[in-house]
Amino acid sequence: MSAVFENATLASSLAHSGSYLTTLHNVQSSQPELGLIAQVWASWYVYMNNDILATGLMFFVLHEFMYFFRCLPWAIIDQIPFFRRYKIQPTKIPSAKEQWHCLKSVLLSHFLVEAIPIWTFHPMCQKLGISVSVPFPSLKTMAFQIGLFFILEDTWHYWAHRLFHYGVFYKYIHKQHHRYAAPFGLTAEYAHPVETLSLGFGTVGMPILYVMYTGNLHLFTLCVWITLRLFQAVDSHSGYDFPWSLNKFLPLWAGAAHHDLHHHYFIGNYASSFTWWDFSLDTEAGPEAKAEREERMKKRAELRAKKAA
Numbered sequence: 001m002s003a004v005f006e007n008a009t010l011a012s013s014l015a016h017s018g019s020y021l022t023t024l025h026n027v028q029s030s031q032p033e034l035g036l037i038a039q040v041w042a043s044w045y046v047y048m049n050n051d052i053l054a055t056g057l058m059f060f061v062l063h064e065f066m067y068f069f070r071c072l073p074w075a076i077i078d079q080i081p082f083f084r085r086y087k088i089q090p091t092k093i094p095s096a097k098e099q100w101h102c103l104k105s106v107l108l109s110h111f112l113v114e115a116i117p118i119w120t121f122h123p124m125c126q127k128l129g130i131s132v133s134v135p136f137p138s139l140k141t142m143a144f145q146i147g148l149f150f151i152l153e154d155t156w157h158y159w160a161h162r163l164f165h166y167g168v169f170y171k172y173i174h175k176q177h178h179r180y181a182a183p184f185g186l187t188a189e190y191a192h193p194v195e196t197l198s199l200g201f202g203t204v205g206m207p208i209l210y211v212m213y214t215g216n217l218h219l220f221t222l223c224v225w226i227t228l229r230l231f232q233a234v235d236s237h238s239g240y241d242f243p244w245s246l247n248k249f250l251p252l253w254a255g256a257a258h259h260d261l262h263h264h265y266f267i268g269n270y271a272s273s274f275t276w277w278d279f280s281l282d283t284e285a286g287p288e289a290k291a292e293r294e295e296r297m298k299k300r301a302e303l304r305a306k307k308a309a
């Protein structure tokens, strides 16, 4: 019996309604006060009548669909010369062969590496107390939690990614992700399985720590968070910086301009979503940041020499 309705009698009376659409119709007539997305969600759990399968399938499909759905516009834009003016490294348009290689590798890694945690997700949610039931939490709660996850993930990403640029970690793990000096959308998840798991901890592990501490998290919030984080990862690898890109409106948002420089110069700009870690720890990438850093070091040395004299 699905746990989507806290009222078990309601869940059992709606189960075995027949097709998914009939289930949805029945849920809508018995629960008109729920929003449409909550009705679609509840009907899915009632229709599946197996929460492990319902959560596992939903997560896997959500990830695949959102990832490729968000990559597709970038692959199309790469074929349209008009958009070259917004490309950060305009001479480096990914070839069909490069894109095909990347697509095959990403698909293989999704099915081999990510399918396993996805299938064990529901039992883990139950253990941790992540709710699947309707109604959904308020918009305010969701916005607060997702905002916090963005900050926590960015912090984890900054330090783990910085570590991946050291000697053996780079050579045996992170080098794969740096195959493309000019990234494109699909390269967001083109990485060694160890990297996928360890950087992925920022996306999945942070909400887990949060729910362990607070006991308050809904699976729907997690789905929205993962979707937004996927969009952020794909967009930051897109290779395009538009006048209407988010970083033009949100000053601390990293965007593609930030991460493209990381792929171009290999050093600096280690954070994922925001610019504050690289700014405050002086690890910004690119020739301008390097010149500024050297200028600062020169001034400091001069000051020290003056004091010593």
Ligand SMILES: [Zn+2]
Binding pocket: 161, 165, 174, 178, 262
């Ligand atoms: Zn890197």
Ligand SMILES: [Zn+2]
Binding pocket: 177, 183, 188, 237, 259, 263
């Ligand atoms: Zn990257």
